[in-house]
Amino acid sequence: MTAGLVLSLDAMGGDHAPKSVVDGAALFLNARRRKVRLMFHGDENVLGPLIAGHEVLRGVSEIRHTDTEVDMSAKPSEAVRRSRGSSMWNAVHAVKDGEAQVAVSAGNTGALMAISKVILRMKPGVHRPVIAASWPAPTGFSTVLDVGANVDCAPAQLVEFAVLGEAFHRAMHGVARPTVGLLNVGQEELKGSQVIRDADALVRAAGLDMDYRGFVEGDDISAGATNVGVTDGFTGNVALKTAEGTARLVGGWMREAMTSSLLAKAGAALLSLGALKQLRARMDPRNVNGGVFLGLNGVVVKSHGGTDAAGFATSLRIALEMADSHFLSEIETNLARLAALEAPADGGADQAQKESA
Amino acid sequence: MTAGLVLSLDAMGGDHAPKSVVDGAALFLNARRRKVRLMFHGDENVLGPLIAGHEVLRGVSEIRHTDTEVDMSAKPSEAVRRSRGSSMWNAVHAVKDGEAQVAVSAGNTGALMAISKVILRMKPGVHRPVIAASWPAPTGFSTVLDVGANVDCAPAQLVEFAVLGEAFHRAMHGVARPTVGLLNVGQEELKGSQVIRDADALVRAAGLDMDYRGFVEGDDISAGATNVGVTDGFTGNVALKTAEGTARLVGGWMREAMTSSLLAKAGAALLSLGALKQLRARMDPRNVNGGVFLGLNGVVVKSHGGTDAAGFATSLRIALEMADSHFLSEIETNLARLAALEAPADGGADQAQKESA
Numbered sequence: 281m282t283a284g285l286v287l288s289l290d291a292m293g294g295d296h297a298p299k300s301v302v303d304g305a306a307l308f309l310n311a312r313r314r315k316v317r318l319m320f321h322g323d324e325n326v327l328g329p330l331i332a333g334h335e336v337l338r339g340v341s342e343i344r345h346t347d348t349e350v351d352m353s354a355k356p357s358e359a360v361r362r363s364r365g366s367s368m369w370n371a372v373h374a375v376k377d378g379e380a381q382v383a384v385s386a387g388n389t390g391a392l393m394a395i396s397k398v399i400l401r402m403k404p405g406v407h408r409p410v411i412a413a414s415w416p417a418p419t420g421f422s423t424v425l426d427v428g429a430n431v432d433c434a435p436a437q438l439v440e441f442a443v444l445g446e447a448f449h450r451a452m453h454g455v456a457r458p459t460v461g462l463l464n465v466g467q468e469e470l471k472g473s474q475v476i477r478d479a480d481a482l483v484r485a486a487g488l489d490m491d492y493r494g495f496v497e498g499d500d501i502s503a504g505a506t507n508v509g510v511t512d513g514f515t516g517n518v519a520l521k522t523a524e525g526t527a528r529l530v531g532g533w534m535r536e537a538m539t540s541s542l543l544a545k546a547g548a549a550l551l552s553l554g555a556l557k558q559l560r561a562r563m564d565p566r567n568v569n570g571g572v573f574l575g576l577n578g579v580v581v582k583s584h585g586g587t588d589a590a591g592f593a594t595s596l597r598i599a600l601e602m603a604d605s606h607f608l609s610e611i612e613t614n615l616a617r618l619a620a621l622e623a624p625a626d627g628g629a630d631q632a633q634k635e636s637a
Numbered sequence: 638m639t640a641g642l643v644l645s646l647d648a649m650g651g652d653h654a655p656k657s658v659v660d661g662a663a664l665f666l667n668a669r670r671r672k673v674r675l676m677f678h679g680d681e682n683v684l685g686p687l688i689a690g691h692e693v694l695r696g697v698s699e700i701r702h703t704d705t706e707v708d709m710s711a712k713p714s715e716a717v718r719r720s721r722g723s724s725m726w727n728a729v730h731a732v733k734d735g736e737a738q739v740a741v742s743a744g745n746t747g748a749l750m751a752i753s754k755v756i757l758r759m760k761p762g763v764h765r766p767v768i769a770a771s772w773p774a775p776t777g778f779s780t781v782l783d784v785g786a787n788v789d790c791a792p793a794q795l796v797e798f799a800v801l802g803e804a805f806h807r808a809m810h811g812v813a814r815p816t817v818g819l820l821n822v823g824q825e826e827l828k829g830s831q832v833i834r835d836a837d838a839l840v841r842a843a844g845l846d847m848d849y850r851g852f853v854e855g856d857d858i859s860a861g862a863t864n865v866g867v868t869d870g871f872t873g874n875v876a877l878k879t880a881e882g883t884a885r886l887v888g889g890w891m892r893e894a895m896t897s898s899l900l901a902k903a904g905a906a907l908l909s910l911g912a913l914k915q916l917r918a919r920m921d922p923r924n925v926n927g928g929v930f931l932g933l934n935g936v937v938v939k940s941h942g943g944t945d946a947a948g949f950a951t952s953l954r955i956a957l958e959m960a961d962s963h964f965l966s967e968i969e970t971n972l973a974r975l976a977a978l979e980a981p982a983d984g985g986a987d988q989a990q991k992e993s994a
Contacts, residue, residue: 418889428822431830465785465874473788473871498878502886514830515875517822518868521855522876526883529859532775534891 287599288380290371291322292349293387295586298322304592306334319380321367346370350391359391360398372399375578381603384595386583393429396580405615406575410441412448413520413571417504423449426513427520427571433512438479444574445508446490447614451607461496461506570595644956645737647728648679649706650744652943655679661949663691676737678724703727707748716748717755729756732935738960741952743940750786753937762972763932767798769805770877770928774861780806783870784877784928790869795836801931802865803847804971808964818853818863927952
């Protein structure tokens with residue numbers, strides 16, 4: 281099953297590309313025995329020597345040359361018009377053509393979303409792609425979506441996110457029946473915006489076969505109160521970056537504490553023999569770097585634009601896990617469920633709104 | 638100046654009240670030499686014995702009896718109608734009457750806001766109260782507002798928040814000219830919702846005498862990229878709770894790491910002689926517990942509903958710092974500046990919208 285796995289990389293996307301992409305690919309391959317082939321899209325004159333510098337990349341890498349790349353600050357609509365044949369475009373197209381299972385890019389998010397939508401098209405019943413992120417929790421990971429694709433979301437979109445996120449979590453994190461919560465500012469039903477309250481009513485009225493737990497708050501994500509946290513792309517993006525920033529701040533304090541005195545240094549030295557190293561890895565946002573676009577006929581992974589090689593390697597690991605999972609069939613099962621309920625769901629929402637009015 | 642300071646406490650508000658309030662007050666007073674008087678509003682039959690149990694509270698505490706309290710789940714509109722004479726109402730009223738400088742409550746947020754608005758009234762030029770929180774940053778604290786009072790915000794309201802938050806930060810954290818940022822999902826101007834972009838245009842067009850730095854992202858708060866981060870109450874509340882949840886998660890990992898083996902335990906023992914204790918204190922969300930209501934003719938501090946004594950003590954420390962500061966005059970200076978600019982600011986916003994259309 282894994283013999284033919286190919287990951288398609290936008291080698292020119294990201295602030296530190298192509299070096300972060302090639303070095304990240306080498307880190308990724310060094311950490312596993314699996315046979316994975318990599319397809320690098322970008323300038324072969326630059327990529328050739330970079331790839332040649334890594335023993336582990338030889339024999340499993342292929343360069344697909346292109347001269348053009350998508351500007352990091354291009355508007356999505358411009359990007360779609362002008363990006364045909366760019367490294368990002370070609371990386372996604374390889375998935376459409378069946379040459380690769382997953383595309384990975386650290387380029388411009390809006391452009392990657394627009395290009396993915398044009399090339400791969402949405403699955404029936406999904407209106408726009410949504411970005412899901414895996415978030416550390418005490419017993420593994422939580423899934424949060426949307427973390428940046430859709431700034432303003434209607435209630436029906438949030439229901440789509442719940443359906444997509446539940447399938448993603450089952451496929452990616454192996455939980456048979458993930459619990460789902462809707463991010464809000466309070467657990468009482470009277471709190472929160474109208475959109476959130478309508479979305480809550482919509483999910484309940486739809487009678488989806490899903491373990492929906494109602495409203496959750498910001499601290500419930502890290503606590504793992506539900507497996508999946510659903511929110512709009514503005515709130516989700518701010519929350520994700522806030523969590524990363526907090527982890528970085530606390531990491532800085534920890535380093536300070538461990539070097540504050542000779543005794544502290546001695547203590548840290550003992551600790552770092554094992555546990556501290558693992559702790560640092562757990563706190564490193566680069567180890568959870570990679571948002572997955574859901575709702576498309578194909579899998580695209582978005583790495584942070586500013587990531588380094590270690591962060592890009594994580595995105596490749598996520599891409600490989602996605603390629604290995606039953607993700608697309610899970611999504612299809614859930615979407616079929618949503619489609620079957622579509623008419624009653626709308627009716628139920630109208631009714632719920634009337635009741636709350 | 639400090640001899641006459643009185644803090645007015647809603648002794649019945651909060652999940653663990655009145656014990657958390659009385660124990661918190663004792664913790665607070667034990668940690669300082671300052672002469673501060675405390676006014677407890679609540680049931681004297683319950684409060685009397687609790688207060689008598691703390692040596693430090695004797696002679697500086699006064700009980701103002703009331704039989705009624707505001708229900709934690711009451712709607713704000715109900716609360717205002719029914720809460721006259723409750724512990725929360727009376728706590729805020731003592732500020733209005735000049736008997737106390739600051740009111741503190743861990744009760745129902747919506748009710749506290751509604752009651753504060755009715756009793757203290759808004760300052761001229763401010764439409765609704767906003768809650769500001771202090772957030773740990775590498776070199777002290779960042780201020781974030783709104784963290785929960787206003788779920789949906791118009792652009793003009795976000796400008797008010799900027800003006801109020803800048804004055805708060807100067808008064809509370811002693812920065813002469815705080816930098817101000819608007820929370821968004823990306824630093825490029827083309828990203829973000831229409832409301833955020835309009836607010837950005839409005840601040841720029843207003844020509845306020847303020848060090849406004851444009852858009853910031855979620856991770857900029859903990860990095861201290863700007864002193865003040867402005868956002869709507871939904872996003873701010875989710876971000877604040879996410880940061881708390883992340884700190885708690887990382888704290889849990891740290892405890893795990895430090896008890897994972899005998900060597901690790903020995904290392905932790907050396908560390909905890911000094912630095913570790915400070916680190917733990919820094920990471921404890923209870924040490925930043927307390928939102929300050931801005932925009933009213935008087936100061937009200939909101940403690941977390943679920944807080945324990947340690948968290949409530951922090952809210953009292955914040956209340957005391959506010960009472961000691963030039964906060965109300967700073968706010969008045971800033972609001973006068975906003976009022977003077979009001980007409981040109983509106984014109985500027987219209988123009989900015991036309992330009993971006």
